[in-house]
Amino acid sequence: MKIYNTISRKINEIVPLDPNQVTIYTCGPTVYDYPHIGNWFTFIRYDILVRSLKITGYNPKWILNITDVGHLVSDADEGDDKIQSKASKENKDAWTIAKHYSDYFISALNTLKILQPFAIPKATEHIQEQIDMIKVLEEKGYTYQISDGVYFDTSKFYRYTKLAKLKLDELEEGARVEVNPEKKNPSDFALWKFSDIKKGKRDMEWESPWGIGFPGWHIECSAMALKYLGPTIDIHAGGIEHIPVHHTNELAQSEAANGVKYVQYWFHVNHLMINGEKISKSLGNGIRLEEILEKGFEVDSIRLLVLQSNYYTQANFSFDILQTVHNTLKNLRESFSWVYSLNEFIESGENICSMIEEAKKLIIANISDNLNTAESLKHIHKMSSVFGKLTNISIEELKALESFNKYIIDLFGVNLVLKRELTEKESELISNRDEARRNKDWKKADILRNELSDLGIGLRDIPNSTLWYPI
Numbered sequence: 001m002k003i004y005n006t007i008s009r010k011i012n013e014i015v016p017l018d019p020n021q022v023t024i025y026t027c028g029p030t031v032y033d034y035p036h037i038g039n040w041f042t043f044i045r046y047d048i049l050v051r052s053l054k055i056t057g058y059n060p061k062w063i064l065n066i067t068d069v070g071h072l073v074s075d076a077d078e079g080d081d082k083i084q085s086k087a088s089k090e091n092k093d094a095w096t097i098a099k100h101y102s103d104y105f106i107s108a109l110n111t112l113k114i115l116q117p118f119a120i121p122k123a124t125e126h127i128q129e130q131i132d133m134i135k136v137l138e139e140k141g142y143t144y145q146i147s148d149g150v151y152f153d154t155s156k157f158y159r160y161t162k163l164a165k166l167k168l169d170e171l172e173e174g175a176r177v178e179v180n181p182e183k184k185n186p187s188d189f190a191l192w193k194f195s196d197i198k199k200g201k202r203d204m205e206w207e208s209p210w211g212i213g214f215p216g217w218h219i220e221c222s223a224m225a226l227k228y229l230g231p232t233i234d235i236h237a238g239g240i241e242h243i244p245v246h247h248t249n250e251l252a253q254s255e256a257a258n259g260v261k262y263v264q265y266w267f268h269v270n271h272l273m274i275n276g277e278k279i280s281k282s283l284g285n286g287i288r289l290e291e292i293l294e295k296g297f298e299v300d301s302i303r304l305l306v307l308q309s310n311y312y313t314q315a316n317f318s319f320d321i322l323q324t325v326h327n328t329l330k331n332l333r334e335s336f337s338w339v340y341s342l343n344e345f346i347e348s349g350e351n352i353c354s355m356i357e358e359a360k361k362l363i364i365a366n367i368s369d370n371l372n373t374a375e376s377l378k379h380i381h382k383m384s385s386v387f388g389k390l391t392n393i394s395i396e397e398l399k400a401l402e403s404f405n406k407y408i409i410d411l412f413g414v415n416l417v418l419k420r421e422l423t424e425k426e427s428e429l430i431s432n433r434d435e436a437r438r439n440k441d442w443k444k445a446d447i448l449r450n451e452l453s454d455l456g457i458g459l460r461d462i463p464n465s466t467l468w469y470p471i
């Protein structure tokens with residue numbers, strides 16, 4: 001499988017260090033608020049990467065961390081800790097805030113059918129590992145201490161700019177508003193911050209060789225990646241906004257501390273726009289998952305919408321777009337599900353089994369080519385038009401369809417075949433409609449068809465009878 005590697009600026013074949021396993025680290029949420037749909041798009045894209053690696057035989061080991069301390073309002077280590085500041089606003093303890101939002105996050109992963117990662121480590125549960133790494137950096141001469149903390153001296157790490165191709169002189173010329181005047185270089189970042197009594201008592205703070213305080217945001221990922229995956233990770237994923245600061249800093253401190261390459265492949269996911277606009281706190285346009293589900297949209301429609309665009313392009317979300325995707329999913333399900341209601345199983349004469357094998361191969365070819373999910377959907381649509389037109393199907397062909405559906409569930413987490421029993425009311429409506437048709441009362445038959453459709457039952461009239469299927 002090939003993916004675009006931010007650091008090489010090329011599409012590279014994935015060759016894991018250990019041929020029996022590919023290691024993946026993805027930056028998780030900072031748990032001070034509910035994620036919006038843009039965040040969820042990113043996590044679904046990670047999930048699809050992991051599923052694709054699984055299906056292509058890579059055996060992924062996936063770590064998804066939770067940032068529950070140390071992420072300051074500005075990514076450049078300025079301002080308050082996001083979790084502490086939310087706690088003060090709500091008059092709660094930072095631990096309570098962190099627990100609430102991390103529990104929510106983990107349960108929402110499940111709702112969105114995101115595969116269970118190997119581990120979901122929390123920063124607060126790995127303070128010692130972070131202190132140990134800072135000690136190594138100190139011994140190697142990469143750190144210095146100023147009044148508010150211990151910092152990484154980026155001028156000592158000559159490859160500092162290699163991931164983001166940063167121009168440090170531009171950075172210095174004031175790209176950042178509030179640069180701590182004690183820092184040696186504007187790009188230097190905090191490894192350990194001291195508790196500042198002037199800002200009030202912190203709920204989360206720990207002893208360290210340098211003083212009471214808390215770890216910087218970047219060090220947690222380096223320390224947890226080392227603990228769970230070793231000094232070199234195969235794939236490190238994150239949003240593109242992490243390239244210039246968070247990932248650049250992770251790379252610098254990990255390579256400085258461990259003395260080996262930190263990441264083989266940097267996989268960055270582009271942003272989601274809402275109604276063509278960037279999602280931002282000031283616009284207040286971040287839609288929550290619950291808002292979408294409460295409108296009656298299902299997770300499979302959200303996932304199908306994610307698949308329609310590729311991870312490296314900007315995607316767009318609106319409820320109109322989601323409605324269109326919802327209709328597409330309904331049509332796909334109709335084509336894939338209706339054949340289950342046939343009473344007689346006769347070979348279709350369409351060579352279904354080999355068509356399905358071919359479709360699977362083409363889907364894998366698209367996925368292996370830099371995760372081209374958008375292109376891969378064409379093969380599903382093609383199979384859907386074949387199934388939609390069938391008048392017969394054999395048991396063997398039905399089994400092939402079943403295996404194709406399982407394949408799509410495993411790869412994309414989208415179910416194309418619905419199966420269920422009729423309720424008493426639905427059976428009654430179907431026989432009433434049959435009667436209306438026998439009496440040539442087409443108007444009544446149409447009303448009943450619509451009523452059944454609202455209940456999630458589709459109908460197909462064939463000579464001398466009517467077939468039903470869930471939609």
Ligand SMILES: [Zn+2]
Pocket residue numbers: 026027028221246250
């Ligand atoms: Zn990270």
